[in-house]
Amino acid sequence: MTGVPVPYRVTRVREETADTVSLTLAPAGPAGLARFWPGQFAMVYAFGVGEIPVSVSRIHRHQLVHTVRSVGAVSAALCALRPGDRVGLRGPFGTGWExxxxxxxxxxxxxxxxxxxxxxxxxxxxxxxxxxxxxxxxxxxxxxxxxxxxxxxxxxxxxxxxxxxxxxxxxxxxxxxxxxxxxxxxxxxxxxxxxxxxxxxxxxxxxxxxxxxxxxxxxxxxxxxxxxxxxxxxxxxxxxxxxxxxxxxxxxxxxxxxxxxxxxxxxxxxxxxxxxxx
The missing domain is CATH 3.40.50.80 (Nucleotide-binding domain of ferredoxin-NADP reductase (FNR) module)
Incomplete structure (x- = not known):
């Protein structure tokens, strides 16, 4: 876990509903965050806007998937991302389903x-x-x-x-x-x-x-x-x-x-x- 956002790159954007997308994220540098467990969440930072907590919706090797619903300024900015864009991640945080x-x-x-x-x-x-x-x-x-x-x-x-x-x-x-x-x-x-x-x-x-x-x-x-x-x-x-x-x-x-x-x-x-x- 780190207090400084680690840069991640959007590799895929999937539209789930009219106001909800799933973002597949991969580390933009040589190292990503520590391993996530089901139920834990990350603080996802939209550069220049802010950050919100979002749970992981899929964990695949070094990639994470976060599903975001557009309900505010930060989530709207995240839902507007496209492949190649970057976000900052902090985590993992919290308890999991264990x-x-x-x-x-x-x-x-x-x-x-x-x-x-x-x-x-x-x-x-x-x-x-x-x-x-x-x-x-x-x-x-x-x-x-x-x-x-x-x-x-x-x-x-x-x-x-x-x-x-x-x-x-x-x-x-x-x-x-x-x-x-x-x-x-x-x-x-x-x-x-x-x-x-x-x-x-x-x-x-x-x-x-x-x-x-x-x-x-x-x-x-x-x-x-x-x-x-x-x-x-x-x-x-x-x-x-x-x-x-x-x-x-x-x-x-x-x-x-x-x-x-x-x-x-x-x-x-x-x-x-x-x-x-x-």
């Missing part, structure tokens, strides 16, 4: 993995899915449940389509809140997809990311189904701002999410101010 560590706490070989994503919350969860697919024998049943406002708001649409139609170790289901006449899939909030997922709550670890109301609802339903709170891992990245613990923006109770998160167990997250149980 599937390896979780294996010693209940996600042992043959046990189930449940991934629940809302909107762009799929971005920090995609590395979890890719890692699980790379080692399918390590897990029991793999479930990916994805919710979005509309079909046009789905990130990684082609990949989701492939995951949904190809028979294999992954059960992938998608739902939207606002269907168009052309939509033939499920309609409703993402928690309604839990009925279609086969998992044993006593032997499952869940990874959840999305809007906070979705996180609360998902955690509540999983608790009712018997999943222990410490095995419901959630990302509260939306609250992070500086990554150094100095600005206090991400402080929830006694927790600084940039230092102690953004991924935490629900046993800890449920007591934090902004994610208190409904």
């Amino acid at each position: 599937l390896v560590r979780a294996a010693g706490q209940g996600l042992a070989a043959g046990q189930d993995l449940l991934v629940v994503a809302g909107g762009i919350g799929l971005a920090p969860l995609r590395p979890v899915v890719l890692a699980a697919l790379a080692e399918p024998r390590r897990y029991g049943r793999l479930n990916l449940l994805v919710g979005a406002r509309t079909a046009d708001d789905l990130v990684y649409a082609d990949q989701i389509r492939a995951w949904s139609t190809v028979h294999g170790p992954l059960h992938c289901a998608v739902t939207v809140d606002r269907p168009t006449p052309a939509w033939r899939g499920h309609v409703g909030v993402v928690t309604t997809l839990l009925n279609s997922a086969a998992f044993d709550p006593r032997h499952t670890t869940a990874c959840v990311c999305g809007p906070e109301v979705m996180i609360r609802a998902t955690a509540r339903d999983l608790l009712h189904r018997g999943l222990p709170a410490h095995r419901i891992r959630v990302s509260l990245e939306r609250n992070v701002r500086c990554a150094t613990g100095h600005c206090g923006h991400c402080q929830l109770g006694g927790v600084l999410l940039c230092r102690d998160g953004p991924v935490v167990g629900w046993d800890r997250a449920c007591s934090l101010t902004s994610v208190r149980e409904l």
Whole structure:
């Protein structure tokens, strides 16, 4: 981890939705940042504009992929980048989904993995899915449940389509809140997809990311189904701002999410101010 931005070069720009792009970044110099783990984030600096925290959405050797939605000046500048442009990266920061560590706490070989994503919350969860697919024998049943406002708001649409139609170790289901006449899939909030997922709550670890109301609802339903709170891992990245613990923006109770998160167990997250149980 470094406090000085390391230059990275944009090697590919993929438009995910009308306001969201995925940037593939490679070190512009001889060395890049230290290894990232799924769930961790970088501070991505748009030169002359500013920096924002963005989780890694794919880790491929020395390259990183960051998926960015244009919602402010910095994210808009990042979404306007083209191959060959440069950005600055600091990191890695924060806790990850820690599937390896979780294996010693209940996600042992043959046990189930449940991934629940809302909107762009799929971005920090995609590395979890890719890692699980790379080692399918390590897990029991793999479930990916994805919710979005509309079909046009789905990130990684082609990949989701492939995951949904190809028979294999992954059960992938998608739902939207606002269907168009052309939509033939499920309609409703993402928690309604839990009925279609086969998992044993006593032997499952869940990874959840999305809007906070979705996180609360998902955690509540999983608790009712018997999943222990410490095995419901959630990302509260939306609250992070500086990554150094100095600005206090991400402080929830006694927790600084940039230092102690953004991924935490629900046993800890449920007591934090902004994610208190409904």
